[in-house]
Amino acid sequence: MQQIISLLLENKTGALMRVTGLLTARGYNIDSLTVARTLDPELSRMTIAVDVEPHQRRQLIKHMNKLINVLQATDLTDAPSVTREMLLMRVRSAQETRTAILKEAEIFGVRVVDSTLEGFALEATGDIEKLDEFIDIMRSYGEIEVTRGGAVAVSLESKKLRLSPPVPRGAEETRLEEKNGVI
């Protein structure tokens, strides 16, 4: 089963690599990963969908929380949360199936973003299973090309964000103190 992990992290060079490195080091292949800036431009929100053995999951979240650049890593798999994904699809359709395709799109709440003589470009959002289903149906109408955006998730309970305060460091006094200290 897929694990959905939500991370709040500093928007810094290498931060993404540190998070994904924990997964690749354990030999896990990431199903999807989305990342973008938050309201605070210094922070990013990342959602990862990955198939991790259940007994490894807590350990993995702990390791993500240990990363210096990660402010909070949360396992949303079994937590109250909403997960959605967006996809863009190009579908080639013959003249006689156009109406049927539009009908299906309507049922799934899918928007048409482009229409040509060859077919349509569609924009769909929904939970992952719903998009899988929509893809299956559209396949029956002919050749399709799909770009999935990857899962994005939001927790439905407010979890308190615990941040560390600034630490005094590098002052001349600490320098003297340390010199007189050990040895």
Next chain:
Amino acid sequence: MSQLMSGSKILLECLAREGVDTIFGYPGGVTIPFYDAMLDSPIQHVLVRHEQNAAFAAQGYVRSTGKVGVCCATSGPGATNLVTGLVDAMMDSIPIVAITGQVPTKLIGSDAFQEADTFGITRSATKHNYLVKNINELPAVIHEAFYIANSGRPGPVLVDITKDVFQGNAHYVPVTSIHLPGYKVYTEGHTGQIRRAAQMMLEAERPMVYAGGGVVLSNSSDELRELVELVDAPCVTTVMGLGALAADHPNFISMPGMHGSYAANMAMYGTDLIIALGVRFDDRVTGRLNSFAPHARVIHVDIDPAEIGKNRNADLPIVGDLKRVMPKLSAVLAELKPGIGERTGLKAWWKQVRAWMDEHPLRKPVTSPDEIKPQHLMAEIDRLTNGEAIVTSDVGQHQMWSAQLIRFNKPRLWINSGGLGSMGFGLPAALGAQYANPDKLVIAICGDGGFQMSLPELATLQNYGLNVKVIIMNNGYLGMVRQWQELFYANRLSQVTLDSFPDVEKLAGAYGFKGRTIEHPRDLRDALKEAFDTPGPYLLNVRVTPTENVFPMVPAGGAINEMVLAPPQPAMAR
């Protein structure tokens, strides 16, 4: 009050503010500006002969003093050579800060001469790493690096600095505070959990203290001793924790695990409460996990929340700094103890543990009239040093015999590569430890394999007049691999014979100090005395029984109560 300074000078100023007095390193193209500025700095630089040994020497400095160590290498090969030393520090939680040079910012990504993606390569080799391309970021990064390295669970931090940052100028404004909002360090421990833990300790009938490197790292040996005495439990220490409780302490049972003592392993198997302090239930300790300490509940205290429940579920976890948590535990223990009364179960437990110790003592003499037994060598070193010398080791049979047979009565005396198991560690680590402790006797016990991996550092010893006694336990084999081939691969020896070992008298002589080879037991005591009493470095090559094996031994994947106690009968070796 800012002043215009070069990046190199800013770096040196920040290092000085962090209390750095020594850098172990090796210069190269892009670090020339830094080395130029160093000429005007009070910070000492020790020129090793290979960057890997700069990292190992810095570790020897840290492990023997508790201060953060600094090593330095140039871009490309300099940085990649550091990697083993960094991973080694990561595995054993050793706080070092590595400074590496990087090619100029505008050349990054162009396959420039001596360019390597040091930031990428060392990402998983460090607790955290930085690439500094902007001189204005340098002061905060350096202070962050030292803070991260030496707080929480310590570890190595690497700072990769481009040549233009070293060379550039900026108005230096001293940093007085750093902010790492996502870096959380839990030190205090949960009060309620501490109370419950103390209660469990006093109610247990067969308690065991299992203490490790965390006690050494947090400088809390005194706190450990107090706790052990209050609980009055037998105490084992891991290979990383030797010296955390004095070897001569009556509650000390020795080391558990693959080459641990019979008593330590039987006690770990029989206990009903493991009090785990700064340990990680390493596979070399637990053997087959599902039959490890099957009757025990576990109290696990560690500063790293990710260690709790990693290998063995903790019935009572406490996340915190041992230095802060153990005194709190002791205070509750002292308060509750009078109400507990006579603990008859505990008495019987001690009787049982003592019986195991007597049944198969670890330190029984092993000698031969015409060969030096490796155990004899270690026993003699133990006798002469009396638990007071700094001893470093490489990895393999000699490491296990040293850990079994040499007593350590204080922490930070036994220095070895526990987690990563890096051969070649012993000599450079001794170099760093001796530099930091000029008045102490420092012994590097090496195998003939590991010694040859770090052999160029003999020049460094002579160069700085470092009083390191290098003792080679020479069995002519990669002994531990040979032992496994003998026991588990029908004695089919493959690539473990180390012929053409050099004449050490000539070798040491070529560097300008004394070397000697002995092979008869009657020479052992005098040769060791001569080595210890001769000022400066000394190379002693001790030819020992080539095919001696380390026992007790828990075969890999075996349960720790199923130790092999003695050499198997010839049938096993086909």
